[in-house]
Amino acid sequence: MTSDPHGGPRFRAFARKRRAPSRARRRLGAAVRMIAALALAGGVYTAFTPNASAQDDRTLSSSAQEGKALFDNSCITCHGRDAQGVEGRGPSLIGVGSAAVEFQVGTGRMPMVRQEAQAEQKAPQFNEAQTKQLGQYIQELGGGPQLPSGELVDNLESNPDALARGGELFRVNCSSCHGFGGGGGALSSGKFAPSLHDATPQEIYGAMLTGPQNMPVFGDNELSPDEKREIITYVNLQLQQDKDPGGIFNLGRYGPVTEGLAIFVIGITILVFVALWIAGKS
């Protein structure tokens, strides 16, 4: 057997019967085959690397095209063309998913104004529809986590244990940074975990799913979607409803230590006055 690349023995026999192709023709044939092979390889490469060439707008849904226009206006300087990222300005958004975009844009963190320790929450610059379009664009570019549709707060009639379970999950997973009452707290080097008192159910779900900045990601392996809903239920129906169950003074919501101290100080003061009163009477 010969190792002729394109036909094997049968072609050889056929060629020999007529006339061996001239040298020039063989060279030309080789060149044509080379070009064809390169073109094929190039085609296969672009077909399998979705972001290698500029995304063809026609492959985007109409809502994602709207999102792309917004992105090219407000985000491209930091996140780059096709959200590939810009060295030193902003990370690539490929694979962060619509959940991250909806969280970051919905809480006004993005577009970021300047580099700082932590992108601050501000009044959102985009309305809900635009935020969804931006999310849709990033989703279609690179996939990633998406917010579930439907109700994110459990109905206590059909799931009466949701509050108790959510409270327990919150204390285990969230209170170390956000505080037992959800009031927030400082972290190292100018960063902080914000108060959760104004967070919407979508924002809470998005934060858990995407782990913004110094917050860890709570993927569905760490906290199942049902457990996430229970935490949201607890934050929404417990922490956000009775922000100060202790009365007028919340004592920083630091729990038993400050409460004990307050009772101690007030109690001692009363005792001192009682002692003075008794001494003055006798």
Ligand code: HEC
């Ligand atoms: C001034 C620069 C700047 C602009 C403008 C900007 N971003 Fe960002 N963005 C950043 C930086 C920096 C980070 C990383 C923040 C961090 O993690 O500390 C970031 C992070 C993000 C993330 C989180 C990525 C992740 O891994 O979860 C998303 C989503 C995002 N940006 C979306 C947007 C969108 C959408 C816009 C336009 C509406 C935008 N950004 C505009 C600088 C910018």
Ligand code: HEC
């Ligand atoms: C290691 C500390 C840490 C833990 C643990 C943590 N977070 Fe966070 N969280 C943060 C930080 C830091 C931010 C601010 C991130 C930013 O500004 O981009 C944040 C932001 C948030 C926000 C956004 C608030 C807003 O107003 O926009 C929500 C909601 C949230 N976290 C919920 C949770 C929940 C629920 C849990 C538990 C499942 C949790 N976090 C666990 C550190 C933490």
